[in-house]
Amino acid sequence: MKLIEKTQIMDKDAMRRALTRIAHEIIERNNGVENLCFIGIRSRGVPLAERLTRKVKEIEGKDLPIGVVDITLHRDDLALSSGQPVVSHTDVSFPVSGKTVILVDDVLFTGRTTRAALDAIFELGRPASIQLAVLVDRGHRELPIRPDYVGKNVPTSLKEIVSVYVGEIDKEDKVIIQEIADEKL
Numbered sequence: 706m707k708l709i710e711k712t713q714i715m716d717k718d719a720m721r722r723a724l725t726r727i728a729h730e731i732i733e734r735n736n737g738v739e740n741l742c743f744i745g746i747r748s749r750g751v752p753l754a755e756r757l758t759r760k761v762k763e764i765e766g767k768d769l770p771i772g773v774v775d776i777t778l779h780r781d782d783l784a785l786s787s788g789q790p791v792v793s794h795t796d797v798s799f800p801v802s803g804k805t806v807i808l809v810d811d812v813l814f815t816g817r818t819t820r821a822a823l824d825a826i827f828e829l830g831r832p833a834s835i836q837l838a839v840l841v842d843r844g845h846r847e848l849p850i851r852p853d854y855v856g857k858n859v860p861t862s863l864k865e866i867v868s869v870y871v872g873e874i875d876k877e878d879k880v881i882i883q884e885i886a887d888e889k890l
């Protein structure tokens with residue numbers, strides 16, 4: 706699939722500010738951090754969840770547990786929607802029952818990855834609630850899923866792809882929109 710880079714929509718500072726705001730929103734909405742835990746969706750949801758827990762620690766002085774769910778997406782076609790995400794691995798070393806889980810991902814699109822992650826969490830136990838934090842919501846939901854915390858809402862067309870780069874994996878922080886150049890949609 707050939708991609709043409711179109712626009713950069715967030716730089717390192719914009720990402721840092723968005724995550725700082727989300728950390729404050731999480732603390733405010735939950736009246737503190739008692740009972741909270743974080744679960745990142747691999748791959749880029751994991752460093753974002755780690756950054757959020759570091760910010761929460763800076764603000765509230767408490768360490769919160771982080772787990773990981775790995776969802777593999779088997780896409781049926783190149784239109785990017787209609788994929789079939791399945792849980793391939795879960796690494797959550799604390800009990801989720803009774804907790805408020807903050808599920809973290811980089812991009813929210815159809816909602817299918819989130820749904821698979823919710824299934825994976827309920828396999829582990831029964832949380833008190835689950836809240837969803839994403840760096841970018843690009844729209845085009847195919848399921849009744851909405852984020853509780855959003856870094857940036859980005860209206861997109863189905864010919865576009867939003868790519869999040871994080872220093873921990875990609876050596877730099879940025880969010881770009883690319884366009885699919887050569888595929889039938």
Ligand SMILES: O=P(O)(O)OC[C@H]1O[C@H](OP(=O)(O)OP(=O)(O)O)[C@H](O)[C@@H]1O
Pocket residue numbers: 746747748749778790810811812813814815816817818819
């Ligand atoms: O709402 P959805 O339609 O499910 O799309 C969102 C998911 O797609 C991306 O993952 P991708 O499968 O591209 O893999 P990646 O994490 O390796 O980028 C992104 O990280 C989200 O997890």
Ligand SMILES: O=c1cc[nH]c(=O)[nH]1
Pocket residue numbers: 785812814843865866867868869
């Ligand atoms: O544009 C998209 C769609 C799904 N996942 C992404 O990371 N970007």
